Amino acid sequence: xxxxxxxxxxxxxxxxxxxxxxxxxxxxxxxxxxxxxxxxxxxxxxxxxxxxxxxxxxxxxxxxxxxxxxxxxxxxxxxxxxxxxxxxxxxxxxxxxxxxxxxxxxxxxxxxxxxxxxxxxxxxxxxxxxxxxxxxxxxxxxxxxxxxxxxxxxxxxxxxxxxxxxxxxxxxxxxxx
Amino acid sequence: xxxxxxxxxxxxxxxxxxxxxxxxxxxxxxxxxxxxxxxxxxxxxxxxxxxxxxxxxxxxxxxxxxxxxxxxxxxxxxxxxxxxxxxxxxxxxxxxxxxxxxxxxxxxxxxxxxxxxxxxxxxxxxxxxxxxxxxxxxxxxxxxxxxxxxxxxxxxxxxxxxxxxxxxxxxxxxxxx
DNA sequence: GTTAAAATAAGCGTGTACGCTATAAAACTA
DNA sequence: TAGTTTTATAGCGTACACGCTTATTTTAAC
Numbered sequence: 001x002x003x004x005x006x007x008x009x010x011x012x013x014x015x016x017x018x019x020x021x022x023x024x025x026x027x028x029x030x031x032x033x034x035x036x037x038x039x040x041x042x043x044x045x046x047x048x049x050x051x052x053x054x055x056x057x058x059x060x061x062x063x064x065x066x067x068x069x070x071x072x073x074x075x076x077x078x079x080x081x082x083x084x085x086x087x088x089x090x091x092x093x094x095x096x097x098x099x100x101x102x103x104x105x106x107x108x109x110x111x112x113x114x115x116x117x118x119x120x121x122x123x124x125x126x127x128x129x130x131x132x133x134x135x136x137x138x139x140x141x142x143x144x145x146x147x148x149x150x151x152x153x154x155x156x157x158x159x160x161x162x163x164x165x166x167x168x169x170x171x172x173x174x175x176x177x
Numbered sequence: 178x179x180x181x182x183x184x185x186x187x188x189x190x191x192x193x194x195x196x197x198x199x200x201x202x203x204x205x206x207x208x209x210x211x212x213x214x215x216x217x218x219x220x221x222x223x224x225x226x227x228x229x230x231x232x233x234x235x236x237x238x239x240x241x242x243x244x245x246x247x248x249x250x251x252x253x254x255x256x257x258x259x260x261x262x263x264x265x266x267x268x269x270x271x272x273x274x275x276x277x278x279x280x281x282x283x284x285x286x287x288x289x290x291x292x293x294x295x296x297x298x299x300x301x302x303x304x305x306x307x308x309x310x311x312x313x314x315x316x317x318x319x320x321x322x323x324x325x326x327x328x329x330x331x332x333x334x335x336x337x338x339x340x341x342x343x344x345x346x347x348x349x350x351x352x353x354x
Numbered sequence: 355g356t357t358a359a360a361a362t363a364a365g366c367g368t369g370t371a372c373g374c375t376a377t378a379a380a381a382c383t384a
Numbered sequence: 385t386a387g388t389t390t391t392a393t394a395g396c397g398t399a400c401a402c403g404c405t406t407a408t409t410t411t412a413a414c
Contacts, residue, residue, distance in 0.1 A: 052399080052400090055399085055400085056400090059400085059401095085390075085391090086390075086391065087389080087390060087391085097390090097391085098392090098393085098394095101391080101392075101393090121389095121390085123389070123390045123391065124390065124391085125390085125391070
């Protein structure tokens with residue numbers, strides 16, 4: 001820290017001793033210095049780490065080692081909504097349109113779903129569960145509960161409710177334009 | 178729920194994309210049935226959506242459209258720690274070892290960092306900031322503050338403290354074996 | 355004490371999966 | 385016909401697992 005601070009003086013951007021031009025009005029009394037910005041305390045960094053930890057827990061605790069969290073979510077969405085088009089699954093799962101195609105391909109390759117085209121709208125690809133897919137969901141759900149439990153391990157019941165509430169509230173907020 | 182879901186195939190389930198009305202899931206009475214498992218209320222799903230929203234906000238608000246959040250975190254880590262080996266950066270950034278190489282490659286290609294080999298340990302690759310890299314960080318930090326602000330938009334000050342606290346606490350917990 | 359073998363550490367290559375942007379083609383709708 | 389919706393395709397970036405090479409450190413033998 002001190003080493004980098006000294007280096008800042010030596011070869012840093014010493015050329016501009018504050019041209020007094022602020023690109024953004026700072027929301028509070030945040031100083032314009034860069035030294036107090038700690039990336040490891042930012043919401044984005046914490047979210048990334050939390051999600052990565054969850055993914056690791058999922059992989060270790062899924063009853064099927066090939067099944068990913070997103071694949072499981074997609075299977076659940078098909079079960080809950082019945083035969084669905086890709087666009088419907090995109091909305092239900094919050095998986096990107098370009099990404100869902102790969103998911104569907106892999107689930108199809110494992111015969112967990114079937115694909116058909118809607119005779120009433122020939123653009124649509126209708127996704128359906130196979131018996132194997134339905135069985136896998138049934139087998140997986142207890143493991144999924146455990147995965148949730150393990151991900152929230154370390155938080156007491158009140159804190160668990162709180163973080164679910166706060167994440168839902170964040171997600172309801174639309175990303176600006 | 179299940180009965181109506183299977184009837185959704187009449188193509189008229191347009192009621193889905195309506196705003197979310199979600200009661201609190203009670204952790205107490207969880208039967209072993211699969212019908213009450215709602216993937217969209219699970220911590221993993223909420224974390225994935227929250228992080229994706231943050232990434233979208235980052236992309237729209239970075240001063241450099243090519244710079245990703247992870248790349249920025251890596252640059253910050255080099256600035257904070259001084260010349261660093263890849264392994265040190267892996268620990269500092271929580272970016273996978275195989276992934277950091279791609280990050281470093283792209284930062285190097287843009288001349289934001291330099292690579293050298295440590296004469297004292299010839300296994301090591303030492304990463305250093307260039308002047309351009311240092312300048313980019315300086316320019317970026319105000320935007321990064323705004324990105325954090327926008328990601329937390331919708332939460333009041335107490336809630337912001339709460340979610341940061343809860344995510345930190347979750348991340349401190351080790352993923353089991 | 356020097357040296358050879360074993361254990362550890364750093365980094366590389368490859369393969370698979372997820373995520374987004376941008377673009378285009380096909381099918382439907384007005 | 386013009387415009388919208390649905391899906392397909394290409395390309396880049398992030399993420400992790402696996403197996404591998406090379407370099408350093410530790411240990412054991414001598």
